[in-house]
Amino acid sequence: MARTHVYFCALFISTFSSVVLALEPVCPVCSKYDYEEKLLERVIRMEFTVEKIVKDNKAAVSDQINEGLDIVRRENAQLRELISEMSTNHTDYERQQSNKVEESLSSARASLDDAIQLTKAKETPFVLFHASNPKDTSPATGDTIVFSDIQTNEGLGYDDVTGKFTAPVSGLYMFFIQVCVYDKVYVNLQLVKEANVLIGSSYYHTQGHPCSSAQVFTRLVESESVWVYCVSGRDQAQLYHTTSARWTSFGGALVHI
Missing domain, CATH: 1.20.58 (Methane Monooxygenase Hydroxylase; Chain G, domain 1)
Structure with a gap:
């Protein structure tokens, strides 16, 4: 036990x-x-x-x-x-x-x-246009240059009837013009916003068909317009344009809202 x-x-x-x-x-x-x-x-x-x-x-x-x-x-x-x-x-x-x-x-x-x-x-909308080939190559003083060939028109801001770009949205825009001229012809154009001059440029050359350009930045309120204005018209042809080499054109884009 x-x-x-x-x-x-x-x-x-x-x-x-x-x-x-x-x-x-x-x-x-x-x-x-x-x-x-x-x-x-x-x-x-x-x-x-x-x-x-x-x-x-x-x-x-x-x-x-x-x-x-x-x-x-x-x-x-x-x-x-x-x-x-x-x-x-x-x-x-x-x-x-x-x-x-x-x-x-x-x-x-x-x-x-x-x-x-x-x-x-806050995203910047896609607004971009580029038009070329002026309908009238010998505009009168005070005319708006109308460009008939539209390469692009995102946002539908450019009107090829009036020649004016109208801002679809408010924001900061960049515009440019390229002008080709006949030789020995003086051309004076301006980019204007609601009749206010943004930038002006004169063109003249003794031979050939030279081209020159100008650019500008500006703020636009929705529905404000920008266009190319003829300062001094001529009876003879001033603006030169060929689709192969020399383009007289107007364009712009929305950079920032």
Whole structure:
């Protein structure tokens, strides 16, 4: 009987030590899931060990050892419940964290959408035109030079009937004129905005058909117009244009709103 008590005490101490060791994480930097898995593995291994001890010592098994074994099994069952509860708590925690992440992502997406919409609202519209080939090569003083060939007219600002560009939106614009002239003919043209001179240029050459250009930047309010104005007209041809080499033309673009 004394041997039985000693055996039971040894078994109980061994089992208690295994339980205590199982409750201590061996790797402080491991994840919670890793800790739970190792804990469960130790519990199962301990049960197998106890079963083997009982199987190998059937002759020495007594009621006290069976009672001790039942205690170990109950403790193992409690440990299993604890592990399951910990896993559930971790799942709830992860779900909470996942919800927080989703909320943050939704907020970030909303902010991004707002920024995109704001950027689009401030985006510079595509306004660009280029027209060439003056309808009248010998304009009179005060005439608007009308260009009949339209290469591009994005935004539909240029009117090839009036010869005027009318701003579809307010903003900063750049305009240019290129003028080719007949030799020994004086030409004086201006770019005007609502009858206000933006830039003026004179053209004259003794031979050939020289070309020259002028550029200007100006701000326009929506519906304001810009056109090419003839300062001094002539009865003879002044403006020269060929589609192959020399273009007398007028163009512009919206640079910034």
